[in-house]
Amino acid sequence: MSFDQQLEIVKNREGFIAALDQSGGSTPKALRLYGIGESEYSGEDQMYDRIHEMRSRIVTSPQFGSTRILGAILFEQTMRRQIEV
Numbered sequence: 017m018s019f020d021q022q023l024e025i026v027k028n029r030e031g032f033i034a035a036l037d038q039s040g041g042s043t044p045k046a047l048r049l050y051g052i053g054e055s056e057y058s059g060e061d062q063m064y065d066r067i068h069e070m071r072s073r074i075v076t077s078p079q080f081g082s083t084r085i086l087g088a089i090l091f092e093q094t095m096r097r098q099i100e101v
Contacts, residue, residue, distance in 0.1 A: 022087075031084040036071050037091045043067050064093060072099045 026033075038046040043063055044054055050070050057063045071094055074080055 026086050029086060031086040034074075034080070034085050034088040036074065036094065037089045038067060039091060046070070067091075068094065068097055075099060076101055 040060065047057075047063070047066055047070065048054070052066050052070070057066050071090075075088075076099065
């Protein structure tokens with residue numbers, strides 16, 4: 017898809033850009049709001065595993081589709097991981 021086509025979609029379609037780019041500083045709060053307390057993981061590696069599980073659940077949901085989602089902002093680490101479908 018060309019840049020101009022992408023621009024037209026963002027300008028003219030109803031929807032939003034899904035911001036799934038929590039990094040180290042904002043991840044504990046995002047997990048807490050999702051219902052996962054800091055006692056449910058130990059250290060940064062497990063924290064990133066939990067946030068990846070959360071993101072995976074979101075992006076594999078049938079409601080997460082092109083009907084309303086125009087794009088997504090992802091954390092670099094998310095791009096390097098696998099999401100089971």
